[in-house]
Amino acid sequence: MSNESTTLRSTEISAAALERFAREVAKYPADQAQSAVMACLAIVQQEQGHVSLDSEKVIADYLGMPQIAVHEVTTFYNMYNQHPLGKFKLNVCTNLPCQLRDGAKALAHLEKKLGIHMGDTTPDGLFTLQQSECLGACADSPVMLVNDRTMCSFMSNEKLDQLIDGLRGASTGEAS
Template identity: 55%
Template sequence: MFSSKTLAEMDRNIAKYPPEQKQSAVMACLIAAQEEHGWVSPAIIAEVAGILDMPTIAVEEVATFYNMYETKPIGQFKLVICTNLPCQLSHGEEAADYLKKKLGINFNETTSCGTFTLKEGECMGVCGDSPVLLVNNHRMCSFMSHDKIDALLDELKSQAKKGVSA
């Protein structure tokens, strides 16, 4: 189910803990699995549970508690926009509405082409840079005006055509 690269990443994280506490690597293992597959399906959750000698339900609880894990398929690019109060006071809601209009989707939806999924996010810790957008949990975009949103979407669409993920 996992590539040798992903299994090596999981082993590297498991090795950080004493053998009797290897379940402490559950979050890192879920991240590695999601990086490879794009989301954590029930089968992936069960496989991670087996690797860590944990009950499947315990791994599922972690996967469903934290918003960094996707338990349903998502688009090639996950766009998370902060909607907490400081961002809202600095045009966050306007940026979110603009994204919804540009993509033709609402929060927790994916474009019909499968390129974009739009999510509402909690504080990302850069309130002074709002509105803030996170791409695929790795790339932080600040001061997201309409022009910057347009440029980002064009860039990501170009990457999608080339088969590249951010």
């Protein structure tokens, strides 16, 4: 770990995040600090909502590895956001089982309801709509994941409307 260069470049990553980096790195032998790269990426994303190129550089310096190696991990996994997203990230499964059970219709319904296309964020910054690879709940299709944490199953148009209206209401403090 190069603490000097990390200190110089860590202005966008909080001291608390750097402390969490240290706890993750401590889980591995001293010569295998790079094993904590995914944990460090997750920490940055939790703090900032996405992983910027500058953050990748800080992580690379901290772990003593090339920045391109960190970038390869960031771009390989779709769980890392490479640019700012809406408050609610909606990942709709577009794999075959979900497609056979109206997954494409669910995605189209969300595009219409939100007034955006897949990959876009609503003008109010609330929703980002993305397609997803298999979420492992094929029997419950169509499925989607909200903010990489909450699985939503059997997503009919009615359930999609309820979800969006509920999230909108929650973000404005209204009861839905």
